[in-house]
Amino acid sequence: MTTPLRDRTRARVVIIGAGIVGCSLADELTARGWREVTVLDQGPLPAPGGSTSHAPGLVFQTGPSKTMTEFAAYTVRKLGSLDVDGLPCFHPVGxxxxxxxxxxxxxxxxxxxxxxxxxxxxxxxxxxxxxxxxxxxxxxxxxxxxxxxDDGLARALPACRAQMARAEGRGARFLGRHTVTGIERAAGVVTGVVTDHGVFPADHVVSAAGFWGPVIGSLAGVDVPLLPLAHQYATTAPLPELAGLNDPREEASRPILRHQDRDLYFREHVDRIGIGSYAHRPLPVDPFTVPAYDDAPVMPSSLPFTAEDFAPSWRDSVGLLPALGGSRVADGFNGVFSFTPDGMPVLGESRTLRGFWLAEAVWVTHSAGVAKAVAEWMSDGRPATDVHECDLTRFEDAQRSPAYIAERGAQSFVEVYDVIHPLQPLEQPRPLRTSPFYPRQQELGAAFLEAGGWERPHWYEANAPLAEGLDLPERDAWSARYWSPIAAAEAAVTRERVALYDMTPLRRLEVTGPGALDFLQRMTTNQLAKKPGAVTYTLLLDETGGIRSDLTVARLAPDHFQLGANSPADLDWLLRHAPENVHVRDITPGTCCIGVWGPLARALVQPLTRDDFSHDAFGYFRAKRTHIGHVPVTALRLSYVGELGWELYTTADLGLRLWDTLWAAGQEHGVVAAGRSAFNSLRLEKGYRAWGHDMTTEHDPYEAGLGFAVRPAKGDFLGRAALAGRSEETATRKLTCLTLDDPAANVLGKEPVLRDGVPVGYVTSAAYGYTLGRCIAYAWLPATAAVPGTAVHLDYFGQRFAATVAQEPLFDPKMTRIRR
Structure with a gap:
């Protein structure tokens, strides 16, 4: 994965695409010692005709993604340090x-x-x-x-010129008018790029081709899940109100204006106003039919303006800026750029074609930041910024069909300026993935949200009578969305009786073969050399000790392990490292899981099996293959809700029978089906972390409070050397438990944490703790502020909620409820 420093001067890199991303990447790579860097583009340089050549240059840094904000912030810093012909490449108009x-x-x-x-x-x-x-x-x-x-306007083409010059000064070369016609490969490794001017040998190839990404990907046998769409941009006639206001060289002096209620943005062009619109119908473009530069009327990325699509946006523009009423649209075009199913970039190295990298679906806003991350990835084996939201492996197989990419890519365009709730599910295509229990869940009135294509019950309307009379604080409109007081009732039943949870969307991997144990010992942090039947919580780290994922590993036989994992990236990571005598496969689609949790879980399950489910015979963090009624199951004594119980796994064909068997047996115990909303509340009461929310590759185990899962004495494992000398005592920041002082206050996550009025951290996960009667929030804070009893405030929609650092876990710290 990592190219040693001594090889960088000899490793041959070919970047396909000389737009803002390709030029930025060439600059970043050569700054890190890479010398054999060639950038190819089918169009003339420095304006080859892709999206960069028509980009309006807006850079807004703020959004719900910390990663994308960091990319944009770096772009601002870098482009602000560059100039061409005496003008900076970034103009901070705000x-x-x-x-x-x-x-x-x-x-x-x-x-x-x-x-x-x-x-x-x-x-x-x-x-x-x-x-x-x-x-x-x-x-x-x-x-x-x-x-x-600090936001502003990026001058994209001058920024390309400036970075080209720097990269060329370090040995890179940029070649325009070179059309890529093939990608050469051998034994699963990229070897070169074929163009209409010959072959360029390569050890690394980076596709930074923008909306042509799917075309380049097809040449490499790598799918690129993006959809090119046209976006309307118009420029007014000169406005008297702007006459003499702006320096023609700088073009603008007023902030970029966004009117997101009408899907519009505005920027000055000296004495004119440019208007961009997302308000029109999606206009998809087939990248395989985009004309070559010389065959395009203007440039390949600039399509004819469709005035009828822009007419409503013009009316809305005049309504906001009345001075436009005396003007007109003087020029306009439909500019092509890239959208993915989730609106995020597609970054990383293909596992099926090693050395072939993607840096696609990247806008000017994030260009330099993405280039820095990819250059770090190629140079050091990982980016300094967590990129799991952008990793090319993040999409499930079910999300990679052309139909899905087209439908969701178009919807991403529609939603660019929408107010998106953090729990808001996709509307289409649904249902896409359902567990075997789906028919019963529908009968119980499940309120389904969606993640990874899965329909996931968040509560059940059948439990509404249980919520009657509950004394819950009234919620504001935002926190009340995608929530129901029924979740509180389901949490209470889990604590008092027993509930069934659909855990099918939890990813399950199978690792088998004579080298399975040694392989997993090298890949994870905890001691797995235990007898069959043991279950272990452990971590996947990268080379720097950052947390790539957390796993539960059940040793079912000497050479057979079942892993509870998080994302497709976990499968990809293990497959990249697996030796020939180890087999890793995803068994999620063919299996299912029910979590049976609560004080009466044993009373429900024991009569259904001949095996002894007592605590002495089937202890916590143990696994057993058994039968529940007629159904063969793999039972794991685990609990993510802090109560007695088991995860029961079986094959998908027997899933409905398993549900019905447990449901019938549970009636005398008052069993209910419970959803993810109750689950999230209960897991936070126990302090259980959620990877991707509470910790990422930017954090090490000791900072995240997971040092108990690290066993350096077991021998070498990936990331072990990087952890040497670190401990919870040396950590300068910590994942910290907070409780809100006001029992009626709620937050949802990503809110700033302030101490003495100054932001010092941010919330990762939050939920109302129904057992405790107040909201719980986990947050990253400096170690000096992560002391129990410390007073802080959370900023929620402009309100300041007082909170206190708490000792965790908040519920059942002695684990008496789980181990009984």
């Missing part, structure tokens, strides 16, 4: 998002919190302050705005 509806105004308060969490300067303004920044605004239509003074 950004102004305005609200014309109450829902948007509330969302801007949330975004102000996100900005504080990620370290971006931002300030909420009233309508008068907004008009002062943008005098053309109709003040009467504006409720307020969010001003981010």
């Amino acid at each position: 950004g102004l998002e305005i609200a014309t509806t109450e829902a948007r105004w509330a969302d801007l308060h949330r975004k102000a919190g996100l900005a504080a969490s990620w370290g971006v300067r931002g300030e909420l303004l009233d309508a008068q302050q907004c008009k002062k920044l943008w005098p053309l605004l109709d003040e009467g239509k504006v409720l307020g705005g969010l001003h981010t003074p």
